[in-house]
Amino acid sequence: MKKLVLTGAAGRLGSYLRAPLAKMCDTLVSTDIADGIDTPLPNETYVQADLADFEAMEAVVKGADMVVHFGAFVDEAPFETLLGPNFVGSYNIWEAARRHGTRRIVYASSIHAVGMHPKTDAIGIDAAHRPDGFYGLAKCFTEDLARMYWDKEGIEAVCLRILSCANVTNPRAVGSWLSYDDMIHLVERAIDTPIAGFSIIYGVSNNDRAPVDNSGARHLGYRPKDNAEQFAEQIYAEAGVLDPQDPGNFCHGGPFASTPIGRSAMMALNLDEDDTGQG
Incomplete structure (x- = not known):
């Protein structure tokens, strides 16, 4: 590819993706709301921009073969907090892609789009939306937005419903873990298929x-x-007996399923220091 765009490039997951994506294109345009990124790669350009600013997103997307859209506010929060980056931001990316002939968008969706399904359901990719909060609702909105732009405008979309891409520190993660290496592989396949x-x-x-x-x-x-089975014995022993009536234990969304709508759920994930920050 000539030009690839990565949103959320200063975030945790975006930081892992920059080098692999740079190898797949002539020019990688990385963008985020942050002031900058660590050590830009030789073929990487950084653009500070707000996802909620359509003109800024249109300028970034212009000429791109594909967009890897990982930018977002990454936590449950009041609707007003998520409206700009997570709802309007997604519209801006897809509409800019439509106007400039972008072929495909790879989107960091989330298990929280279906977070209220019980884990015993063993859901597939056709599971009905059951968001576990406004954060999950934004993922549902963007998945439907992506489907509409495919059906109506022919823009391909791969929606990655990420479960938990962080070090394994809790019982839920023994099943939901996405290693950083597998995350990179997942994005590469979403691009090169x-x-x-x-x-x-x-x-x-x-x-x-x-x-x-x-x-x-x-x-x-x-x-x-x-x-993640390598971590199971220690993690389960440390956690003790779990309450089967707690939605945080039996629903796919984990703590997001048991946290009141609009309130932060990230603290309940018990992430370690290597996994802090937005992704």
């Missing part, structure tokens, strides 16, 4: 206890290698 149309795929590693079914997205060629 010849035909994607509108696709949904769960971002999860090859965990023995993965609670979702990715068989309907095998056409993307994603074959994860890492497995």
Whole structure:
């Protein structure tokens, strides 16, 4: 590709993606609301911009073959907080792509789009939307937006329903873990697969206890290698007996499912220092 755009480039997950994406294109345009990024790569340009600013997003997207859209406010929060970056921002990306002939958008969706489904359902990629808060609702909105732009305008979209891309520190993550290496592999396959149309795929590693079914997205060629079972014995022993009536334990959304709408849920994920910051 000649030009690839990465939003959320200063975030946690975006930071892991910059170098691999730079190898897939002549020019990588990284953008975020942050002042800057660490050590731009030789073929990387950084643009500070607000997702909610359409003119800024249009300028960034112009001439791009594809957009990897990882920018967002990453937590449950009041609707007014999420409206600009997570709702309007998604519209701005897709509309800018339409105006400038961008071929495909790879979107960092989330398990929180279906977070209120019980984990015992072993849901597939066709599971009905059941958001666990405004954050999950924004993911539902963007998935539907992406489908509409595919159906009406022919813009391909791969929506990555990421479960938990962070170090394994809690019982939920034994099933939901997406390692950083597998995350990079997932994004690479979402970019280089010849035909994607509108696709949904769960971002999860090859965990023995993965609670979702990715068989309907095998056409993307994603074959994860890492497995969180290596952490299970220690994590389960430290956690003790879990309350089966707590939605945070039995729903896919974890703490987001049990946290009141509009209130931060990130603290309940018990992330370690290596996983702090937005992704």
